[in-house]
């Protein structure tokens with residue numbers, strides 16, 4: 444019997460709605476196995492902030508550290524000043540738990556819709572740096588709300604931080620069929636950070652002689668994601684470029700409702716955290732219509748991370764089959780389904 448301690452942070456907006464379905468599918472995947480998940484729910488997010496003014500206390504953080512993995516729904520609410528929860532809770536978790544790899548795969552499942560006329564065989568993964576870049580909060584504002592206001596947001600890139608995520612990206616590539624890494628940055632303008640990234644890739648690449656690599660400026664990368672997405676295998680990039688590219692990647696490969704992610708601490712000095720790429724979607728929160736597929740796929744990534752490859756594959760196959768059936772019509776495809784109907788349908792497929 445293997446028991447994992449799972450911290451659940453459902454969060455705001457559609458977070459709790461999609462997390463319920465993620466947990467439903469996790470139960471389906473582990474049913475009849477000797478694997479169990481003991482869950483602890485953490486009441487974090489807008490409601491807690493309104494009640495106490497707290498985002499993530501030291502005690503919360505310590506309690507979360509006592510878990511093997513984390514499942515997170517979404518953080519952010521229009522009633523809370525922008526950035527308070529995003530920085531004080533979500534980014535604090537990623538930073539404090541040293542989740543320096545933000546792993547975001549994109550796969551266009553057979554039969555799934557893409558807005559592209561010739562999407563080809565989309566199957567790539569973005570390895571987004573998770574703890575540095577412009578996200579570190581290094582900056583400030585002077586003469587606020589005057590005509591002379593100055594705001595800075597300084598991107599921090601350390602050799603240590605860049606090297607570890609670049610090495611991780613190459614190690615991901617070496618296990619994939621095409622074994623190719625594309626570094627995405629903007630070193631024609633961001634010459635300090637960009638050249639650090641370029642030199643780091645040049646230094647790490649020889650450790651992986653079977654992996655080829657190339658470079659794209661981020662603006663050109665946004666073009667190629669739309670015109671030739673099938674040409675990508677592994678993209679490695681900084682925190683902000685990775686954030687933007689992965690929403691674009693979601694949009695071309697089935698939509699944001701299917702985009703999963705893992706905030707991974709490969710050194711295992713803290714728990715890794717799995718969450719959909721999307722946010723709290725205040726525009727549809729409470730309506731029971733959010734697509735839980737991305738959260739279920741994130742549960743699959745969590746199982747894969749824990750070493751349960753077969754279970755992870757089962758979960759991914761079930762989501763892919765559900766998506767294909769939805770597009771083709773038929774039982775699951777007749778009209779819009781509720782969040783829990785989608786969760787039920789995927790759970791049933793997982794059970795087989």
Ligand SMILES: NC(=O)c1ccc[n+]([C@@H]2O[C@H](COP(=O)([O-])OP(=O)(O)OC[C@H]3O[C@@H](n4cnc5c(N)ncnc54)[C@H](O)[C@@H]3O)[C@@H](O)[C@H]2O)c1
Nearest residue numbers: 517518519520529699700720721722723724726727733734
């Ligand atoms: N990881 C996170 O927790 C995370 C990620 C992104 C945004 N946010 C936060 O969420 C809030 C809203 O941000 P936003 O509107 O820019 O991005 P969002 O991802 O919440 O929503 C963007 C669009 O996608 C739709 N959408 C998102 N998830 C969906 C799903 N599962 N099914 C169907 N439609 C879905 C929304 O309805 C909306 O139209 C903000 O507070 C933002 O900071 C949090």
Ligand SMILES: CC(C)[C@H](C(=O)O)[C@@H](O)C(=O)O
Nearest residue numbers: 519529530533534686720722
């Ligand atoms: C909410 C925000 C802090 C977050 C990010 O920028 O990383 C989100 O957009 C994401 O992609 O997970």
Ligand SMILES: [Mg+2]
Nearest residue numbers: 686687690720
């Ligand atoms: Mg984002």
